[in-house]
Amino acid sequence: MKILFVSPTWTEDFGVFSRIAKRRNSQPPLGILYLAAVAERRGHDVKVIDADVEGISMDVLIDKISRGRFDLVGITATSPIFHKAAALAKGLKEKGFKNPIMIGGEHLNIFKKNAFLECFDYGFFGESEETFDRFLNIYEKRDKAFAVLSGFIYRDGDAVVETAPAERIKDLDRVGFPAMHMLKHENYVMTFAKFRKRVYLPIMATRGCPFKCAFCSEPLTNPYVRFRSPKNIVDEMEKWVKELSTTHFFFMDSNLTLKRDHVEGLCREILDRKLKITFEGWTRANLVDKDILSLLKAAGLIRISYGIESGDPEILKIIRKEVSHADMLNAFKVTEDLGIEPACSVMLGLPGDTKKSIEKTISFVKSIPQILYSNFSIANPYPGTEMYEWALAGKHGVRLLIDDFSQYRRYDHSPISVNDLGPADLVRLQKIGLLRIHFTPKRMFAAMKMLGLSGLIPVFFNLVKEVFGNLKQGPA
Numbered sequence: 402m403k404i405l406f407v408s409p410t411w412t413e414d415f416g417v418f419s420r421i422a423k424r425r426n427s428q429p430p431l432g433i434l435y436l437a438a439v440a441e442r443r444g445h446d447v448k449v450i451d452a453d454v455e456g457i458s459m460d461v462l463i464d465k466i467s468r469g470r471f472d473l474v475g476i477t478a479t480s481p482i483f484h485k486a487a488a489l490a491k492g493l494k495e496k497g498f499k500n501p502i503m504i505g506g507e508h509l510n511i512f513k514k515n516a517f518l519e520c521f522d523y524g525f526f527g528e529s530e531e532t533f534d535r536f537l538n539i540y541e542k543r544d545k546a547f548a549v550l551s552g553f554i555y556r557d558g559d560a561v562v563e564t565a566p567a568e569r570i571k572d573l574d575r576v577g578f579p580a581m582h583m584l585k586h587e588n589y590v591m592t593f594a595k596f597r598k599r600v601y602l603p604i605m606a607t608r609g610c611p612f613k614c615a616f617c618s619e620p621l622t623n624p625y626v627r628f629r630s631p632k633n634i635v636d637e638m639e640k641w642v643k644e645l646s647t648t649h650f651f652f653m654d655s656n657l658t659l660k661r662d663h664v665e666g667l668c669r670e671i672l673d674r675k676l677k678i679t680f681e682g683w684t685r686a687n688l689v690d691k692d693i694l695s696l697l698k699a700a701g702l703i704r705i706s707y708g709i710e711s712g713d714p715e716i717l718k719i720i721r722k723e724v725s726h727a728d729m730l731n732a733f734k735v736t737e738d739l740g741i742e743p744a745c746s747v748m749l750g751l752p753g754d755t756k757k758s759i760e761k762t763i764s765f766v767k768s769i770p771q772i773l774y775s776n777f778s779i780a781n782p783y784p785g786t787e788m789y790e791w792a793l794a795g796k797h798g799v800r801l802l803i804d805d806f807s808q809y810r811r812y813d814h815s816p817i818s819v820n821d822l823g824p825a826d827l828v829r830l831q832k833i834g835l836l837r838i839h840f841t842p843k844r845m846f847a848a849m850k851m852l853g854l855s856g857l858i859p860v861f862f863n864l865v866k867e868v869f870g871n872l873k874q875g876p877a
Contacts, residue, residue: 402472402541403446406433407462409478409485410453427454429589431603431653432506432529433477434579439534441580443541449583459485463492473540474498477506480784481809483516490520505529508806509554510622511785514563517554523547524554527567528608530576569625573608574633581641591649591681594773594847595742596703599649599679602641606634606667610655612685615720615752616710618785619655626659631666639676652682657705658689658697665693668700679703686732687724691739698739706744707732709775712765713758716751719797720788730769737771745772749834750780750827752788752797754819763834773847777834778811779827792817836865 408430430451440447448469452462466474474493478486483506490502501522509516510526517524525532532552539546547555552567570576581602592598609626610619641647658664671678681704694702709729711717717724736743747766749759766775782792782801792801798820809816812831815824822830839848 403470404437404440404448404473404475405466405469405471406430406437406447406449406475406477407466407489408433408449408451408453409462409476409482409489410457410459411482411485427589428651428653429581429584429586429603430477431579431605433475434581434583435530435576436475436505436525436533437580437583438577439530440537442577443534443537445537447580447583449580451584451588454588455585459488459492462489463496466493467496467498472500473503474500475503475505478504478508479506480508480511480806481781482807483508484807487518487520490518494520507618507622508784511618514554514561517561517563522556525552526554527552528570529567531570532567569608569623569627571627573627573629578637578640581645581647586645586647591651592851593704593742594851596679600647601649601651602645602647603653604634604637604650604680605629605653606657606663607654607659611659612656612723613721613787614710615787615791616748616780616783617655618783620787621785628660628663631663631670634667635670635674635676638671638678639674642676642678648678650678650680652680654682656684656688657682658684658693661693665696668696671700676701681705683708685724687728689732689735691735694735694739694741698741702741704742704744705736706746709745709747709762709766711748711751711754711758712762713754716753716758716762719753720751726765733769733771742773743771745775747775747777748780749777749831750799750815750817750819750822752780752791752799752819754780754798755821756826756830759822759830759834763837767838772838773844774851775838777831777838779815779817779831781809781811781816783809 433449437447437449450457450462457465476486476489486504490504493502502520503523503525504521505525509524513526529552532550535550536553547553548562548564551565553564555562586602587600589601590598591601607626607628609623610617611624611626613620638650679701681702683706686707707729708722708724710720710722714726733743745766747762749762766772780788782789782799784806788799791797792799800818801816802818802824803816808814813828815827818824839845
């Protein structure tokens, strides 16, 4: 069979920040790459389209798929772009596409059959590699005995049937490697403040997160941590080095240094094989020290990002971040001292936030000398998070103002108000914060290196315009 997997466009919705979003956040769609590999191992002709990175508009995408004579089409989507998955499926049906359309991704993981629209034929939720393999075994025989599948949604006549959730895969080493060779991988580029830009591929060492941050969906959707063996991880890295000439990897794990002996084993495996690679990832500031960072650097680590989230300790307590500012300051210093590029994530509009607490956040980030650049995103109450439930109830002052997930954006727009701050206030404070944090020669130079002048100039003028507009209204 000819099978196609599609990730829809998403960055064009970010307004003046769209160019930056495309340059800084284009990530290969790892979930469908794992499923593509399952189908390929069964002997099918499989293709993957990342419409955002390839710059394919919806109309062109519909036409391309309609002419492609695919037997199955699978679409992945998070909540903010689920409407695009639905538009693609509806457009294909209207164009006369007769074969089944499959849907999966984070939105379906949370809402399951409540998100199973008429335009979809099959749905997959949870970890779906094993379910998809069993589905293909049934579908190849033109059978319809789908009731035996887990983590699956289908129609039986007029009824929508949602089967029991699939068990989480305990031994990740038997999952197999994702089909990275199906990507136009030269389109995935990481830029840095201290290093040259690099073509990269994503990799996962673990699945799950044990922490309970209120703004994250993993406490609900993936709370149990499982680890790939260091050998299996480095086998994959070595494969892509040899076959795709990839030398930079982004660990997509929530906490790369969660288990010390595991990350030590990973580093030793890389060093023992003398792999000439670099890599980066995310972790928590209280899960690093000089020894582990030194070992990671020896293995190839060149950048690591820590979640600051808020500069107000009371806000950190509300959102259950459980990392102190002292740990953050220490992590940034040690990271910089070792020659590793430190990065961070910061938010405003968090539960409990006020103008005063956001001012503390801006001042805290600005005061950390090792930070060369920072995002400053408006917190969105994504489905599946505790923050979403709080926003529906008005808890900690956060209130959800719209129920259209297509209006969820972290820049230049806000779907919430919090305490005395409405959406326009949050957008204004975001722009003021970005300018104040980055308005030093060192940080401006870093921003130019990472984003390029063509990406930076329109954003800079937009931010300056906002600040001067704010001055006319009075101090923030």
